[in-house]
Amino acid sequence: MVIKLFLRPHSSTLSILSPNILFPKVSSSPKFPMLSLCSMTTTILNQFPDPNLSYGPSLRKGTVPPILQSQPTLKTFTKPSLQYHPKELPEEDNDDYSLNEESFVRVFDIAALRLPAKDCFVFESRLRGHLLNWPRIRNIARVPGDDVVDDFVELLGNKRVDGDEDALVSLHRRIYGKAEGDGDPLSPVLYREELVKTFNSRGFVNFRNLERMSRPKKKKKKRDEARGEGKKRVSRDELAVVEVVEDEEQEGEDMRGLLGDEFRGKKWRGSTRLLLLDERYANKSSDELPEAIKAVMKENTRESIASTFEVVRCKLTLFYDYWQMNEILEDLLPEGMIIPSAFETVGHIAHLNLRDEHIPYKKLIAKVVLDKNKPKIQTVVNKIDAIHNDYRTMQLEVLAGNRSLVTTVVENGLRFHVDLATVYWNSRLATERQRLLNGFTRSDVVCDVFCGVGPIAIAAAKIVKRVYANDLNPCAIEYLERNCVLNKLERKIETFNMDGRRFIIAMFSSEKAHSITQVVMNLPKDAAEYLDAFRGILRERPRDKEFTMPRIHLYGFSKARDPEFDFHERIRIALSEVAVDVGMHRVRLVAPGKWMLCASFILPKSVAFARPVLDT
Numbered sequence: 001m002v003i004k005l006f007l008r009p010h011s012s013t014l015s016i017l018s019p020n021i022l023f024p025k026v027s028s029s030p031k032f033p034m035l036s037l038c039s040m041t042t043t044i045l046n047q048f049p050d051p052n053l054s055y056g057p058s059l060r061k062g063t064v065p066p067i068l069q070s071q072p073t074l075k076t077f078t079k080p081s082l083q084y085h086p087k088e089l090p091e092e093d094n095d096d097y098s099l100n101e102e103s104f105v106r107v108f109d110i111a112a113l114r115l116p117a118k119d120c121f122v123f124e125s126r127l128r129g130h131l132l133n134w135p136r137i138r139n140i141a142r143v144p145g146d147d148v149v150d151d152f153v154e155l156l157g158n159k160r161v162d163g164d165e166d167a168l169v170s171l172h173r174r175i176y177g178k179a180e181g182d183g184d185p186l187s188p189v190l191y192r193e194e195l196v197k198t199f200n201s202r203g204f205v206n207f208r209n210l211e212r213m214s215r216p217k218k219k220k221k222k223r224d225e226a227r228g229e230g231k232k233r234v235s236r237d238e239l240a241v242v243e244v245v246e247d248e249e250q251e252g253e254d255m256r257g258l259l260g261d262e263f264r265g266k267k268w269r270g271s272t273r274l275l276l277l278d279e280r281y282a283n284k285s286s287d288e289l290p291e292a293i294k295a296v297m298k299e300n301t302r303e304s305i306a307s308t309f310e311v312v313r314c315k316l317t318l319f320y321d322y323w324q325m326n327e328i329l330e331d332l333l334p335e336g337m338i339i340p341s342a343f344e345t346v347g348h349i350a351h352l353n354l355r356d357e358h359i360p361y362k363k364l365i366a367k368v369v370l371d372k373n374k375p376k377i378q379t380v381v382n383k384i385d386a387i388h389n390d391y392r393t394m395q396l397e398v399l400a401g402n403r404s405l406v407t408t409v410v411e412n413g414l415r416f417h418v419d420l421a422t423v424y425w426n427s428r429l430a431t432e433r434q435r436l437l438n439g440f441t442r443s444d445v446v447c448d449v450f451c452g453v454g455p456i457a458i459a460a461a462k463i464v465k466r467v468y469a470n471d472l473n474p475c476a477i478e479y480l481e482r483n484c485v486l487n488k489l490e491r492k493i494e495t496f497n498m499d500g501r502r503f504i505i506a507m508f509s510s511e512k513a514h515s516i517t518q519v520v521m522n523l524p525k526d527a528a529e530y531l532d533a534f535r536g537i538l539r540e541r542p543r544d545k546e547f548t549m550p551r552i553h554l555y556g557f558s559k560a561r562d563p564e565f566d567f568h569e570r571i572r573i574a575l576s577e578v579a580v581d582v583g584m585h586r587v588r589l590v591a592p593g594k595w596m597l598c599a600s601f602i603l604p605k606s607v608a609f610a611r612p613v614l615d616t
């Protein structure tokens with residue numbers, strides 16, 4: 001079900017359902033001490049209300065923290081006076097801009113059920129349907145600084161002492177600097193001494209920050225300042241932070257001295273956790289909360305007078321790292337533009353195929369692709385032009401990351417070193433290669449006429465008796481030889497660096513011809529044109545000799561309505577043969593209406609022993 005959500009201003013109140021009696025507050029005002037609205041300074045001006053938005057996080061929902069509101073989405077380096085929104089980016093100036101990650105920070109108001117840490121998992125499963133359940137956000141959030149060791153909780157206990165006074169209440173009075181008899185507040189030094197006297201050695205040791213109590217308070221962390229926030233951070237990962245919205249006024253009298261600078265709560269109530277509630281409950285009053293939550297509150301406030309169960313208002317801040325690639329790009333690129341969502345990977349390289357309309361944004365797109373796919377992706381490239389050259393190498397432009405196009409690809413357990421600048425590689429053919437290899441046996445001898453860096457030849461060498469691998473590109477052969485060694489298969493592979501036609505003729509006019517059982521011809525654009533090399537290839541040999549004809553696997557493209565028929569015709573014409581029994585396999589659609597096919601057939605004897613046309 002899609003729930004439509006209207007974000008409302010922060011002004012509505014949320015009642016605390018359980019009065020906290022653990023450390024009764026000395027503060028003047030607050031009826032709802034955990035729910036101060038004054039600290040919620042994010043403005044609704046920057047909210048993106050959209051009644052059509054569905055449930056869940058979105059860059060178009062939430063608010064931009066005030067400190068970031070003036071910042072542009074892009075930072076400029078060379079023209080500080082100009083600050084373009086990417087949607088207005090001039091094409092030539094593209095290189096001068098970098099992404100401003102902070103402009104992707106969004107703050108969401110949510111409600112949370114604060115409860116003892118030990119109970120959080122029980123209630124998480126009990127209230128699962130009422131929790132936030134946002135991707136990559138845990139429903140349970142920590143409250144930093146209020147974690148205490150179990151021994152200390154034990155020490156505090158929950159039992160009544162001295163007749164009518166709760167041990168915790170009594171402790172609280174002492175901690176707030178009052179003498180046993182509720183006299184004047186103690187000076188920090190006396191207060192500390194009092195504490196030292198009061199606790200036994202076990203308890204004393206467990207006050208991690210006791211020895212620092214009389215020191216001046218440390219400055220807030222730089223990062224908090226940069227974000228313009230002084231709230232306690234519950235989660236410290238890079239994706240998100242949950243903060244309880246509290247009353248600033250009351251913070252002077254908190255337990256920070258005892259429990260550390262990070263602890264900013266006005267009361268200390270033992271280790272607690274936040275169960276983040278469904279975003280629809282963000283601004284609901286206690287009456288409007290679902291029965292399941294009300295029941296939990298009721299049970300737990302009744303059971304223990306010192307209950308820490310309460311509903312609190314929180315701010316959930318999502319950072320640049322939280323958002324997925326498509327969400328960032330959607331926000332960055334002009335409306336209506338197709339979002340580049342997929343790319344090919346070759347080892348550490350992401351290979352984009354950007355459309356013309358993306359070119360002004362290519363560096364930004366590449367940066368997002370890099371950021372969102374680190375550490376696996378280290379380099380982002382774009383194909384500049386269609387493949388035209390003989391070696392089938394791509395014209396690539398490095399857009400982001402390190403500039404090296406030498407990478408290592410792992411395919412079917414084999415490792416291949418590849419330099420995309422000088423050799424051909426296509427990871428999309430991995431399945432096809434596997435299909436082809438499945439047809440090979442131990443007794444086969446394979447000729448790979450257009451082998452590249454060896455994805456077929458090397459994988460075949462693991463299965464078959466022997467492989468002869470050839471490529472016209474000297475760089476491909478250099479990498480092939482490296483890869484043979486890398487995969488410890490150099491003894492089974494013989495390499496050649498010559499034109500495919502010459503290679504076919506050389507192989508079949510040598511002694512090797514007897515043993516060759518499989519020929520792979522993977523140069524889809526032109527391979528069919530090389531078939532004539534087989535015509536009369538065995539004509540010098542005695543016809544009566546038992547000769548096993550090799551099976552040829554020929555790749556090709558076809559844009560015809562009946563691609564199989566079309567490709568079959570081309571094969572027949574190239575072999576100058578009336579009938580050839582061919583098995584066809586559609587490999588993949590390489591472009592709309594353009595199929596890559598693999599034709600497999602046994603070289604007809606009539607072709608292999610044919611006399612050249614002029615001889616007859």
Ligand SMILES: C[S@@+](CC[C@H](N)C(=O)[O-])C[C@H]1O[C@@H](n2cnc3c(N)ncnc32)[C@H](O)[C@@H]1O
Nearest residue numbers: 390391424450451452471472473499500522523
């Ligand atoms: C489509 S790639 C296939 C490479 C390898 N089979 C693969 O799957 O990665 C075609 C290869 O044929 C090589 N090539 C192109 N023309 C050639 C020719 N006339 N003779 C031999 N090899 C050639 C190119 O250098 C390229 O490596």
